Amino acid sequence: MRNLLQFISKNHVLLLFILLELCAFLMIVQNNHFQRAAFINSTNGVTANIFQTLSNWKNYFSLKSANEQLALENAKLQTLLSYKEENDTIASILAKRYIPAMVINNSIAKRNNYLTLDKGFKHGVEKGMGVVTPNGVVGIIKEVSEHFSSVLSVLHGKSKTSVVLQHSHYFGSLEWKGENYQTAAVNDIPSHVELNIGDTIISSGYSFIYPADIPIGTISKINTKPHKNFHQIDIQFLEDFKQLKYVYITEGVLSNEVKELENKNE
Amino acid sequence: MNNVILKHIIRFVVLITIQVLVLNNVLFMGYINPYIYILLLLLLPFDTPRWLILILAFCLGISVDAFQNTMGLHAFSCILIAYCRRPILHFLLPQLKNKKQSYLEFSLQEFGFQRALIYTGSLVFIHHFSLFILESFQLELFSIVLRTLGSSIVSITLLIIIQYLLFKDSKR
Secondary structure, three states, X not given: OXXXXXXXXXXXXXXXXXXHHHHHHHHHHHHOHHHHHHHHHHHHHXXXXXXXXXXXXXXXXXXXXXXXXXXXHHHHHHXXXXXXXXXXXXXXXXXXXXXXXXXXXEOOOOOXXXXXXXXXXXXXXXXXXXXXXXXXXXXXXXXXXXXXEEEEEOOOOOOOEEEEEOOOOOXXXXXXXXXXXXXXXXXXXXXXXXXXXXXXXXXXXXXXXXXXXXXXXXXXXXXXXXXXXXXXXXXXXXXXXXHOOEEEEEEEOOHHHHHHHHHHHO | OHHHHHHHHHHHHHHHHHHHHHHHHOOEOOOEOOOOOOHHHHOOOOOOOHXXXXXXXXXXXXXXXXXXXXXXHXXXXXXXXXXXXXXXXXXXXXXXXXXXXXXXXXXXXHHOHHHHHHHHHHHHHHHHHHHHHHHHOOOOHHHHHHHHHHHHHHHHHHHHHHHHHHHHHHHO
């Protein structure tokens, strides 16, 4: 404190000079329109650039939440869409609710692959629900914790998915042979069905795990042996599982009812 | 002492009146506008406390600003030359450093024309240059320098004449 006072008394002229000049300068900027305009404009020129850069960075960082919002919105729209189709058939309402989720762990290179999603039973996820994207099916929920769930991927030795041909509605089952994450095999399609390379395979909805009519892949190779009852087809996945980021967990609203009914048959 | 204060108050009023009523309406060749009111600051006694000079300069500048609607502009330049006054005086008149307690003020007759010209010229130049920079508030260097030089020459001439007349009168 004493040093401060000493400093002030020593330099009082300089300090007074600076103070008065600051006052004068502030008055100039405050009271004179031309100077104020010029001052503010020049500051704007500098600050606008800074703010622009800053907001670019900010936008970059908020991309994640923006994406999540969009995913949420998508889920809502999907739900609305499926309500709209409600009148058509009861099957179309079997898969109703969509829960958006983010893939936080993913594997494609193993023989049996699993994914981890950032939604758990707190968000309404249950064991046995399907996981889809607009471009294909991803897998089935296998384990659920409070905030997370693990998914048995389509790229798994035990995974069998019911699919149909888009144009003729013959159904088959999709299996992954474990070599390339981009291709899989479709069996059980009768050999009298005419197939072309490039035909689209869609989900059947028979299992009530996945909604119906989700495109899964296109036929890339037909290696059916003569005199066999069923085709042997290779398909190319539409979804790139390596870049999977946002998925939807789907819930068949009436799937329990259907399961009970089917159990009675056995 | 009272005499000195009264003298400067009268000078203050007279200089501002001349400046505001006459010289501010003069615009030679479209850009030369002399400012002679700073004579008050030039002629303050040598041993005036520096803080007092600064405050006086602020008041003087603000008074001129008030008439011209340029709040702060002249005040800024006046404070600047009030601060620069002492270093320049000490440079021109080294003997002042040792002297104490004198109501002596700068006089053309006593210190010679050359010193008076340097003293007046440097302060006028600093004042005008800072004033025109702040007035244009942009880096139009050419027009600022032109206006500074033009106005400075006229101001210096006027100030030297006034100083000459002033001390001629006072000695009488």
